[in-house]
Amino acid sequence: MELDLPSVDPESIDLDVERYVLTVKAERKPAYSDNTDTVISERPAGAYSRHLFLADTLDTERIEASYESGVAKLRIPVAEQAKPRKIAISGGGDRKELGS
Helix, strand or coil, X not given: CEEXXXXXXXXXXXXXXXXXXXXXXXXXXXXXXXXXXXXXXXXXCEEEEEEEECCCCECHHHCEEEEECCEEEEECCECHHHCCCCCCCCCCCCXXXXXX
């Protein structure tokens, strides 16, 4: 998962997981001083918060996060119990025909 958070200080990013809800909070501070008259800003300053609902097949205990060039990257692996697996079949030689 990738989240665009340009001009955000990585120290202000807060990631929390409760059950299967990932909450992302961050704050972008203005790039200008309070004494500056701003006509337009494409990156508004302020707090950012978002709730993302994760599938129950994901392993929320092993989430990894990094931040580089304005992008927060989260790696959320699939839980072991949700991965496909082979099931062994026992028997074979001891089979009897039905109706015999």
